[in-house]
Amino acid sequence: MTAPLHEARSTATGRALPDTQQGMRRRNLARVMHAVSAEGSLSRAAVASRIGLTRAAVSTLVDELIRWGLLEELGPERPSRVGRPGSALAVSGRGPAGIGAEVGVDHLAVCAVDLRGEVRARAERHGTNRGRDPRPVVGELTTLVRQVVTEAELEGLWPAGLAVAVPGLVARDGRTVAHAPNLDWHDTDLGVLLPAGLPLTVDNEANFGALAELWLGDATPRDFLHVSAEIGIGAAVVVDGQLLRGKRGFAGELGHVPVRPDGPRCACGGRGCLEQYAGEEAVLRAAGLESREDAVGLLARRAGEDHAGVRRALYDAGTALGIALTGAVNLLDPESVVLGGALSGLAPWLLPALEAELSDRTTGPVCPVSVSRLGPEGPLLGAAHSVVRAVLDDPATVAERV
Amino acid sequence: MTAPLHEARSTATGRALPDTQQGMRRRNLARVMHAVSAEGSLSRAAVASRIGLTRAAVSTLVDELIRWGLLEELGPERPSRVGRPGSALAVSGRGPAGIGAEVGVDHLAVCAVDLRGEVRARAERHGTNRGRDPRPVVGELTTLVRQVVTEAELEGLWPAGLAVAVPGLVARDGRTVAHAPNLDWHDTDLGVLLPAGLPLTVDNEANFGALAELWLGDATPRDFLHVSAEIGIGAAVVVDGQLLRGKRGFAGELGHVPVRPDGPRCACGGRGCLEQYAGEEAVLRAAGLESREDAVGLLARRAGEDHAGVRRALYDAGTALGIALTGAVNLLDPESVVLGGALSGLAPWLLPALEAELSDRTTGPVCPVSVSRLGPEGPLLGAAHSVVRAVLDDPATVAERV
DNA sequence: ACTATTTCGTCATGGCCGTTTACAAATTAG
DNA sequence: CTAATTTGTAAACGGCCATGACGAAATAGT
Known part of the structure; x- marks a missing residue:
């Protein structure tokens, strides 16, 4: 059984979209992004037939996505069939980036992933965190985040959000570590410790690992x-x-x-x-x-x-x-x-x-x-990709940031 | 995590709706039906504020639903607050009906449920079906179905579909009983044995029981x-x-x-x-x-x-x-x-x-x-209600039948 | 009793969005 | 070199919801 028709569709962030023309537009923008992302490179006509809209409609959607820096035009495709060759579109490698972070028991790691899914920057620090106070640990993590963000910015990316994987249970607010026995952290709100300005998500590392498997397996x-x-x-x-x-x-x-x-x-x-x-x-x-x-x-x-x-x-x-x-x-x-x-x-x-x-x-x-x-890389990659997926799932959210 | 934005929303029947204005209209029709159904009786203005559309938009949606016989106007509400009282809308008690059937080990039962969720007709037959050939059993069930359908029609209802609960595993086609050990039925296609013309769904009685609990609990x-x-x-x-x-x-x-x-x-x-x-x-x-x-x-x-x-x-x-x-x-x-x-x-x-x-x-x-x-009534009610839910989830499907 | 206020349902208008239709551009087939 | 095919864009079209205004029907206050 599939989702009931009447329910408001939601973004990956959990916000419900009204069932109105603007919501429709936003969903169609997302479908274009997903189509291009899944195929790597696609012409407008190919996108249109894939998502069931007309070429004209896709053209206007693509224009907007290019204006926002989410798609880019690669130029004419190598002609294979008869007829005018299409112009290849690809997900931009210079748009928003997802910043993933991992608090492990004996290491910290941060990476930046672009919309294409490629890791563009990375930083880590080894050494046990077992039983340490959260403040200095998150302080070190913040340093790594800043490093990765500046590195990513040098490549023309801008950070769209930060997702942190932790070895423990996370409250439903998506910010507070309720219980991390191996770190001995309890009811620790990471929101106040991490750099402000970046949308933050905290989740269990097993969950991010599973999502990495789903998205990258x-x-x-x-x-x-x-x-x-x-x-x-x-x-x-x-x-x-x-x-x-x-x-x-x-x-x-x-x-x-x-x-x-x-x-x-x-x-x-x-x-x-x-x-x-x-x-x-x-x-x-x-x-x-x-x-x-x-x-x-x-x-x-x-x-x-x-x-x-x-x-x-x-x-x-x-x-x-x-x-x-x-x-x-x-x-x-x-x-x-x-x-x-x-x-x-x-x-x-x-x-x-x-x-x-x-x-x-x-x-x-x-x-x-x-x-x-993916092995031990799963949680970190899953965290970074979760930010990327949020952008693909609702590209309109980045409109105001451009 | 909620459903990704980019995926085509689906009806309860599994058919995907294109993300176009018509799809939007259909979803909004469904939302109106669900709002009225959940509350029993609601004015247009109340529906509008509840589903987030304007009164004007809801008016046109309601007009259409009334024309299709899915909603009816009950007349002016008893005024409680200041201002002009609304006109109460209710789900129609004379529109489509869901026909639910149950093949039990020692009985057969059929009922008709209207859009309001009320049982409007019922028929059953006791006697064991263990080890009997499917043909005569389904023949008897067909007789009961016809009885219930004519009885429902006398009350101004028309059958929108038939859902059959069976004590066994059902193939994913939703028609074939793969394995019913207590009946000794195997790979039995009920689609060819039941009256044609009615959309048919077959499912495990435990599944229908759970759905009944969800919808009626x-x-x-x-x-x-x-x-x-x-x-x-x-x-x-x-x-x-x-x-x-x-x-x-x-x-x-x-x-x-x-x-x-x-x-x-x-x-x-x-x-x-x-x-x-x-x-x-x-x-x-x-x-x-x-x-x-x-x-x-x-x-x-x-x-x-x-x-x-x-x-x-x-x-x-x-x-x-x-x-x-x-x-x-x-x-x-x-x-x-x-x-x-x-x-x-x-x-x-x-x-x-x-x-x-x-x-x-x-x-x-x-x-x-x-x-x-609900006890033992669950599966039968769940089956009938599943048809009703399909109508509420996509009211536009009945448009052509009116 | 009468007026002001509030709320409801509807209508006309407007804006948004995908479709339809038409057309120029670019390529292959013959 | 022409016919056929496919792509991308532009203009007209139609559907749908929002906006704003209005009459209708009730309450609240004087």
């Missing part, structure tokens, strides 16, 4: 389950190209799905949660290793060296993941499951058991499990 | 999980007022979520699926009862009589349901869980254990569990 479908392990084990549910957030924004808590209902007690109050078997701590303990900084890298190395205990621990973790995912797949019938974040590095040793459980426990064709190509 | 939110047990145990996931169907249309298979991963083998290939503990068969066995026709009624009676074995069996089923729902709630963060279908009758004995598991295993405020008020 090789052949990622519009309905999938993205599983990542950074803080605990999180899943992002993507339905029809949209992130499912849940009532309180807590959807995707795969880590506390019961796997063995009579298993050991969990901090959440339950018993035998997935995290008890596949969480970082649990796997390290099962493998007989100490808890330390780059635990995932260590596990991957040891597993590569055929360390029996580590292999065994990862196999068991894969089994537990498979059981939890069986439930999720039964409930959601997604087109695929994608392993991202830290899990992508451990996938070779997790997958065998995981897929065995999944195929044993489900009938019919098994839901395919793939590994994210 | 007392205070049902737009994000909830509807659990029902008719064939096996099914859940319908409703996200943002939309049914989540999944890639193959199999979403909601709660019955095969692993509850005890090392439990007894299940027909699905897995072990310890929910159905092994809370399925009809399993509960009867645990209670020491024979399998028979009205098993749910029997269980409810015995439980009411304080039969210890039955109580125990239902308590354990509630525990298993609670474990499975913990996983689902963690994954989806719904606003509530609704127990419908056969489960609603057994709720008093299931709920204690179910809620205990849920509150023990989740942190923060517990996801509220409620019991469907």
Whole structure:
């Protein structure tokens, strides 16, 4: 079932557009941008036939988008068919840029992505942030943001917004970090700490990772389950190209799905949660290793060296993941499951058991499990791209800034 | 995150509307219908302020809707505030009607619902359909449909479509029953067996039950999980007022979520699926009862009589349901869980254990569990209403039929 | 009782926007 | 070199909602 006809369509920012001629125009501007963006380069006539408007209408839309600096004319296409060749249009490489930032447990990173989706500037700083006061950390992040912004501006870009990925739960206001256990940040409003003037969005890094997979993945479908392990084990549910957030924004808590209902007690109050078997701590303990900084890298190395205990621990973790995912797949019938974040590095040793459980426990064709190509870059790229998508989704918002 | 701006909006029938003035007009017609329908009776001015158009624009929209027989003028409102009283508009009780039908294991039922949502005609036939050939069964259903249609026509209604609820999986074409184990129907195309001329939709009865809950429930939110047990145990996931169907249309298979991963083998290939503990068969066995026709009624009676074995069996089923729902709630963060279908009758004995598991295993405020008020009527009403909703969602479709 | 005020529904006007139609430009096919 | 085809633009057209004005129908105040 598709969206009801009567509901006001919304922009990516959540603002409803009135169903009036201006709203129609704005939607058509967006459709032109998306058509060109998807194809890389397209003539006006091609856009028209693709989005179902006439060439004349598309011409006026394109004129406006060029005036705003969102599209540019590349000149005549190489003629392939008979008839006058079209004039190629492309998304501008000098217009607005999305600034993405990531607060990791042991690093900070910022990048700028242009409307074409290319990374045009980058800066990062290594060093742990665990337990540090938010103010100096965000101060350092601000420095990196400024660096990236000036670098991007030298290339003719202007920042359209800032999106920050954090390892924790974010309040529905999209600015406040409600709970980031690995940083020990609680109820921290990043809006007052980051440079003003840029529209700001803060979200969980797993969510941005899933969106990156959706937007940048090789052949990622519009309905999938993205599983990542950074803080605990999180899943992002993507339905029809949209992130499912849940009532309180807590959807995707795969880590506390019961796997063995009579298993050991969990901090959440339950018993035998997935995290008890596949969480970082649990796997390290099962493998007989100490808890330390780059635990995932260590596990991957040891597993590569055929360390029996580590292999065994990862196999068991894969089994537990498979059981939890069986439930999720039964409930959601997604087109695929994608392993991202830290899990992508451990996938070779997790997958065998995981897929065995999944195929044993489900009938019919098994839901395919793939590994994210983006790996640890996902959240940062997803954050930057979320700003870019907002511009593509409603180009008229930049009109006033030009 | 809300729907991207650039995507073509769709009608409830899945047909995309071009983003043009005609599409805009159609959407505004729908918004007027929904506004009046939601409030029962509304003046033009009230509609205008509610949907954000001007009185003048609403006037022309209303004129058209009245001409099509979808709205009617009730005359001047009782004046409450100062100023000229408005003329009350109401959804017509003599326009199109939605015909809903239900193929149950031991009954057939058909009803007609008008645009106001009232049941205006009804017919049913009792007697088991288990294992019968589809042709005579659908023949009898056709007779009932004709009865209901003529009865509705006597009241000035005309049938706008037929929606059929079946206890089984339905192919994505919306016409073919892929697999109905309790009827023993497989790959049965109902389109060729039912009266032609009426737009036909076939869907799973659990899905229609969930939609009924969404549309008719007392205070049902737009994000909830509807659990029902008719064939096996099914859940319908409703996200943002939309049914989540999944890639193959199999979403909601709660019955095969692993509850005890090392439990007894299940027909699905897995072990310890929910159905092994809370399925009809399993509960009867645990209670020491024979399998028979009205098993749910029997269980409810015995439980009411304080039969210890039955109580125990239902308590354990509630525990298993609670474990499975913990996983689902963690994954989806719904606003509530609704127990419908056969489960609603057994709720008093299931709920204690179910809620205990849920509150023990989740942190923060517990996801509220409620019991469907509609009970076994849900699927039939949901089917009929789905036709009505399609008209409200795109009133222009009836223009040609008037 | 009478007037001022408020609100409702409608009409005429105007502006916005996509479509239709026509045409010049640019290329291939023959 | 001509006919056919396709592209992009311009002008006229038609649909749709907004604006502003007006009569109608009620209340509030004197």
